[in-house]
Amino acid sequence: MKEQLALLVALQTMDLKRQKDKERLKDFPEKMAIAEKPLNDVRSEIETAQAQLEQFVKDRKEGELDLQTIEEKIVKLKLRLTDLKTNKEYHAHLQEIAAARNTKSETEDQLLAAMEGIDQLQADLTTKEAQLGEDELAFSGIKKEMQDAMDLIVSEAAKVEADWQATSEKISKNLLASYQRLFNSGKGLAVVPVNGQTCTGCHFSLPPQLIAEVKRESKVLTCGYCHRILYAKLPEIPAE
Ligand SMILES: [Zn+2]
Numbered sequence: 001m002k003e004q005l006a007l008l009v010a011l012q013t014m015d016l017k018r019q020k021d022k023e024r025l026k027d028f029p030e031k032m033a034i035a036e037k038p039l040n041d042v043r044s045e046i047e048t049a050q051a052q053l054e055q056f057v058k059d060r061k062e063g064e065l066d067l068q069t070i071e072e073k074i075v076k077l078k079l080r081l082t083d084l085k086t087n088k089e090y091h092a093h094l095q096e097i098a099a100a101r102n103t104k105s106e107t108e109d110q111l112l113a114a115m116e117g118i119d120q121l122q123a124d125l126t127t128k129e130a131q132l133g134e135d136e137l138a139f140s141g142i143k144k145e146m147q148d149a150m151d152l153i154v155s156e157a158a159k160v161e162a163d164w165q166a167t168s169e170k171i172s173k174n175l176l177a178s179y180q181r182l183f184n185s186g187k188g189l190a191v192v193p194v195n196g197q198t199c200t201g202c203h204f205s206l207p208p209q210l211i212a213e214v215k216r217e218s219k220v221l222t223c224g225y226c227h228r229i230l231y232a233k234l235p236e237i238p239a240e
Contacts, residue, residue: 015183063111194206
């Protein structure tokens with residue numbers, strides 16, 4: 001029975017590692033996403049800046065066309081001045097020219113704003129793209145480290161799986177079934193040592209008779225309170 005208990009403790013160590021590995025593997029996608037987030041933030045800032053830049057380029061083109069149209073209009077209006085016969089007509093025409101000049105000035109302001117916007121955004125984009133390049137380089141290093149760590153866990157897990165199979169085959173079916181029921185109940189350890197008079201699983205004091213029987217190691221005994229399988233002292237655990 002002593003050997004069976006030792007095997008069970010070894011199996012439990014493997015199950016704990018299996019649980020831990022599973023947790024760690026589960027966390028990887030989230031960790032990877034967290035590591036990549038600053039990168040995605042810069043990428044989306046670049047996209048926004050590019051969209052703004054396109055808009056400004058469009059505005060500039062429209063502004064240039066508008067300016068050309070208004071300049072041509074002013075030239076034509078000026079040419080017609082000499083054709084006008086009455087004073088009234090002449091004044092109305094001058095007003096029309098003044099209005100066209102106002103429009104021209106507004107269009108020039110808009111054009112200037114678009115050009116300044118283009119300069120500003122181009123400078124911003126240069127900075128952000130350089131930043132993205134640096135971030136991408138840093139992230140590719142982190143990504144590789146994480147991928148390697150994950151690969152290591154997967155390959156170790158395969159070894160643990162093989163050890164688990166080999167060890168479980170040496171344990172009696174009934175004992176294995178009881179152990180698995182306990183372990184899978186999610187209350188932590190299924191097989192625990194006694195410490196003096198106490199069950200180290202639930203920390204209740206056990207009857208001296210039970211402790212004596214546990215120390216004899218002649219049969220499988222369980223704690224009356226938490227039902228965990230008890231053993232006297234830590235059996236040899238195979239090196240991982
Ligand atoms: Zn207990």
